[in-house]
Amino acid sequence: MLARVLSMRRGAHTEEEDELDEHSQDDSKTRKHLSIATRITNYFTRTGYLCPTIITAIIILIITSYFLQSRDLLCVSSISSFDRLSRTRFFGLDGLDSDFGALGVPWCRSKHGKTVEWTTKDLLQGLEEFVPIYETRPIKNNMYGMGFDHSFGLWFITRWLKPDLMIESGAFKGHSTWVLRQAMPNTRIISITPRHPEKYLKKGAAYVDGNCTYFAGKDFVDFGSIDWSTVMKKHGVSDLSRVLIFFDDHQSELKRLKQALKAGFTNLVFEDNYDTGTGDHYSLRQICDQFYIQGGGHSCFEDSDEARVRSVRKKFWEKAVDTQELCGPGESWWGVRGYMRDDFNHTNKPISYSQHFQNSRYVESILDLYWELPPVAGPSLTHQTRYDPARAPSPIVEDGRFRLFQRLGLSRLEPSVFNGYTQMVYVQISDKES
Numbered sequence: 247m248l249a250r251v252l253s254m255r256r257g258a259h260t261e262e263e264d265e266l267d268e269h270s271q272d273d274s275k276t277r278k279h280l281s282i283a284t285r286i287t288n289y290f291t292r293t294g295y296l297c298p299t300i301i302t303a304i305i306i307l308i309i310t311s312y313f314l315q316s317r318d319l320l321c322v323s324s325i326s327s328f329d330r331l332s333r334t335r336f337f338g339l340d341g342l343d344s345d346f347g348a349l350g351v352p353w354c355r356s357k358h359g360k361t362v363e364w365t366t367k368d369l370l371q372g373l374e375e376f377v378p379i380y381e382t383r384p385i386k387n388n389m390y391g392m393g394f395d396h397s398f399g400l401w402f403i404t405r406w407l408k409p410d411l412m413i414e415s416g417a418f419k420g421h422s423t424w425v426l427r428q429a430m431p432n433t434r435i436i437s438i439t440p441r442h443p444e445k446y447l448k449k450g451a452a453y454v455d456g457n458c459t460y461f462a463g464k465d466f467v468d469f470g471s472i473d474w475s476t477v478m479k480k481h482g483v484s485d486l487s488r489v490l491i492f493f494d495d496h497q498s499e500l501k502r503l504k505q506a507l508k509a510g511f512t513n514l515v516f517e518d519n520y521d522t523g524t525g526d527h528y529s530l531r532q533i534c535d536q537f538y539i540q541g542g543g544h545s546c547f548e549d550s551d552e553a554r555v556r557s558v559r560k561k562f563w564e565k566a567v568d569t570q571e572l573c574g575p576g577e578s579w580w581g582v583r584g585y586m587r588d589d590f591n592h593t594n595k596p597i598s599y600s601q602h603f604q605n606s607r608y609v610e611s612i613l614d615l616y617w618e619l620p621p622v623a624g625p626s627l628t629h630q631t632r633y634d635p636a637r638a639p640s641p642i643v644e645d646g647r648f649r650l651f652q653r654l655g656l657s658r659l660e661p662s663v664f665n666g667y668t669q670m671v672y673v674q675i676s677d678k679e680s
């Protein structure tokens with residue numbers, strides 16, 4: 247497994263990134279982390295200025311430096327709480343960069359392999375534009391809601407698609423409604439959420455939109471029970487491919503996919519596309535995590551490479567999952583320990599591998615496009631401490647590119663806003679064969 251996934255590591259930057267960043271190259275990414283002792287030795291060797299006393303001093307320095315570094319390695323097994331410094335020392339900055347995808351990045355196959363139109367350059371330009379917008383958000387502390395990465399993703403996708411109507415399921419205090427509004431200032435929103443966001447206004451910041459139909463409070467109806475043809479007529483929408491639906495309601499994504507398809511919707515964004523072994527609902531990423539997909543499927547064998555790598559990573563990333571957490575009885579690694587969770591984990595059904603496999607075949611049969619938002623920047627820049635880069639695609643701003651990070655305005659944001667990345671995904675669906 248490891249050999250296979252290591253070969254997937256990303257290489258150089260794309261042309262677009264280099265073009266955009268030509269005046270802001272930062273060499274810290276490629277610079278090796280030589281110990282001070284090694285650097286001093288190299289200096290004296292180069293200048294030819296060596297004498298026996300200096301050689302002895304250098305040897306002592308090298309030995310001390312070696313023991314100081316290896317102490318970090320030895321301490322790894324005894325670190326119980328997260329320690330960013332130890333993590334950075336253990337992996338090194340270069341290590342952080344090449345870590346992305348080291349344990350595989352499963353994805354859902356679409357019917358014809360269609361990809362999105364936007365490029366990394368578009369994402370970088372979008373970031374530059376979005377940071378000042380994000381700084382004006384009304385809800386500064388959106389704990390339990392979206393952080394920066396997904397706010398950017400939702401804004402970017404919406405602005406690119408320019409839908410005629412936006413529907414969101416799961417609004418909480420209204421931050422995602424506000425993000426949709428920033429992307430499309432004059433377009434109607436339909437917001438479905440049990441508790442009306444205005445209720446949160448009594449306690450603090452919340453956002454209530456003036457051009458929005460709320461199915462909330464006493465008017466709440468679940469997405470799957472709404473008569474969409476009547477609602478679409480009422481909103482003057484005849485072309486459902488011009489509607490964007492955003493799900494952040496922690497319901498099974500398989501269930502939502504079927505409901506959306508039945509109603510005729512085609513463009514969907516899922517906020518919490520949880521990784522295998524994590525989360526409170528069955529996600530597309532979980533469904534598509536299959537052995538036949540590169541980077542997919544898992545080994546529950548406790549002496550496997552995967553188990554060893556996972557147990558180390560668990561000590562450094564809060565959301566990393568080790569093999570004990572990944573695998574349920576009978577080596578059931580799919581979903582969450584062989585379970586299909588739904589509705590904030592209020593329902594939790596065991597499923598067999600063959601059911602899980604059938605689910606992935608079904609999803610593939612209706613998918614026209616699958617695009618996971620990459621994290622906005624590497625953890626040496628954002629100081630995020632939660633998601634494990636080994637299970638994520640390479641970030642838009644790679645580790646070591648501090649000047650670019652700074653130029654985009656990202657260094658002005660508090661580190662805590664980067665802690666909510668869970669592989670937001672944009673999909674297009676249809677039941678058409680071709």
Ligand SMILES: C[S@@+](CC[C@H](N)C(=O)[O-])C[C@H]1O[C@@H](n2cnc3c(N)ncnc32)[C@H](O)[C@@H]1O
Nearest residue numbers: 390391392415416417418421422438439494495
């Ligand atoms: C994680 S929060 C949404 C956060 C919000 N999108 C944001 O970014 O700030 C999940 C929301 O889903 C709502 N919810 C629960 N069950 C739901 C359902 N069946 N349909 C729609 N929303 C639901 C919860 O009340 C909660 O407000």
